[in-house]
Amino acid sequence: MTPPATKVTPISGFPELLPAERLLELHFLDVVREVFELHGFAPLETRAVEPVERLLGKGGDADKEIYAISRLADEGGSGRDAELGLHFDLTVPFARYVLENAGRLAFPFRRYQVQKVWRGERPQEGRFREFTQADIDVVDVGELAPHFEAEMPLVIAEAFRRLPVGEFRIQVNNRQVPEGFYLGIGLEDVAGTLRIVDKLAKIGPEEVAALLVEAGASDEQARLCLALAAIRTEDLGFVSQVRALGVSHPTLDAGLEALSAVIAAGLEQAPGTLVADLSVARGLDYYTGTVYETQLLGSEVWGSVCSGGRYDSLASDGRTTYPGVGISIGLTRLVHLLVAKRGLTASRSTPAAxxxxxxxxxxxxxxxxxxxxxxxxxxxxxxxxxxxxxxxxxxxxxxxxxxxxxxxxxxxxxxxxxxxxxxxxxxxxxxxxxxxxxxxxxxxxxx
Structure with a gap:
């Protein structure tokens, strides 16, 4: 008896491109790889899985996003494979790779990585459960020179100038700025406050203020948090604007100095590309210094298509710490939005001329x-x-x-x-x- 035909339907969140669109994506990949290699980043690929315990410990809200894996036929019945999960970004596996191979790497170690990642979040326009990221990172032993934090967005700016993405801006902040500011106004739960402020673009200032008050902030503290997040300049003017809010703290001073160095480098090498935006928080807990988000002008509703930041303690074996800084292009997200919203594609559906x-x-x-x-x-x-x-x-x-x-x-x-x-x-x-x-x-x- 012939079995009934099974209807083939797409699986939500797992995108598949048509040939011409895939050729467009490959063009983006070629350009990105070329720029990364021009800047001396070495190629790397890590395994698709990591221990769930490590993923949970390094990803902030990642426990809601991890795909756990197990074998369909586990003969031993141990269930050990269920302890593994698909990586949700490339930074956590890279940190693990550095720890395992530190004795064979030359530091500061510069790497780029273009690979699939998986997140179990709700699919929506521009957000997928399986997608490709293109990352660059620099890690060093013990100390990481601050100039690397300025280099990351400049490399991305060069890549984006070679791609058909139109005008863009790279928004930069330093986690020490809000951390020192929050401590200076008496808010001790820095991580919780950051996570709330990180929702600003999605839910607006009124909802953010309400959530801050609900979390224990006073109305005045919530007002000051929003005032800080509202500061955005294309030059070093953000420093005086922060000072005008009347808050002081040593951590705030350090953050303003570090952020000023990054913006100054941008003004020198890529004028008009880097913007000091003190609303940028980046929700992941492992960021400790400069953080980045990138928006395409005229398409800000898409959100960030490239983001990252500095992390000081993500890679540590208890004796030695390997601080790093990195930035990641959401390549699948970027290409799909350009295809869907701007009609970009390749001129033919085959490489053949x-x-x-x-x-x-x-x-x-x-x-x-x-x-x-x-x-x-x-x-x-x-x-x-x-x-x-x-x-x-x-x-x-x-x-x-x-x-x-x-x-x-x-x-x-x-x-x-x-x-x-x-x-x-x-x-x-x-x-x-x-x-x-x-x-x-x-x-x-x-x-």
Whole structure:
């Protein structure tokens, strides 16, 4: 008896792209990797799983997001595999990797990592359960020079300037600023206050104030917290604005000094790109210094597409601490939003720039030889799937966006190639013909 057909449906939060969109994503990956390597970051890949205990201990609210894993058939019945979980970011596994390999790494250690991560949160526009992140981090032994905190956003700025994302701003804060400020006004629960303020963009100032009061703050303390979060400058003016609030604390002083150094570096090397935004909190508990979030101008409703910060105690074996700073591009989130909201895609759904026509099946070998010669010279191509009429083969190429069709033996002394967009058809030799640079790879276009 034939089993009933099963309806195939998407799984929410696990995105899959069409070929042209995937080519767009690969373009983003290529650009990001190139920029990271230009800045000396070494490639790294870590395992997909970590002990759940480690994930729970390092991720703030991560216990609500972790996918635990277990084998379907655990012969021993020990259940030990259920102690593992899929990593929800790349920073926690990287910290573990540093601890395990510290004796074989040269410090300060610079790495980039492009990998899938998983979070069990509710899927919504631009937020997924499985997605790709592209991270850079620098870690050192014992002490980490503060100039690395300025370097992170500048590397991202260079990458974003090479990508078709439009204007963007990297919002920068330092966790010591709100920490010292909160302590200076008498709020001892710094982590709890930070988590509430981190909701500001989602729920607005009135709701945040109500939550602060509910958590034990006075109306005046809540007002001051919101006043601090409202400060945003493209220069060093934030320092005087904070001072005008009349709060003092040594931790606040240290945070303002560190944040000033980052913004000053941005003013020098990427004017108008870095913004001191004292509302940026970053909810994860392991951040201790500078924190970053990135927004695309005109699309601020999307939220941050690139974020990170400094962490001083995430990697420690009890004797030695390896402080670090990193920043992460939510690559899947960024690409999907650009595809859905701005209509970005690739100019064709295949890497092939040339379709080599087949005159008849008996001569397919000749067509394969042409394709081999073109590929040897770095020209992507494919051979027509069937020896149909040339009109059908041209339509096959057109549907895929392939700009050129090659006709073996069509000329008096050899082959010919046709630009199917202009209709121009000329004699050509696979050993010498040059594909126009603009057509060699799929381009980024707007639908």
């Amino acid at each position: 040339v379709l080599v026509a087949v005159v008849d099946e008996e001569s397919r070998g000749r067509s394969r030889a042409v394709a081999t010669a073109l590929r040897a010279r770095g020209i992507p191509c494919e051979v027509a799937p069937s020896a149909a009429k040339f009109g059908r083969q041209i339509r096959y190429a057109d549907r895929r966006g392939i700009p050129f069709v090659w006709f073996p033996g069509a000329g008096e002394s050899g082959d010919q190639v046709k630009d199917i967009r202009s209709g121009e058809q000329v004699d050509a030799d696979a050993a010498t013909w040059t594909c126009p640079e603009v057509d060699l790879r799929p381009a980024v276009v707007t639908r």
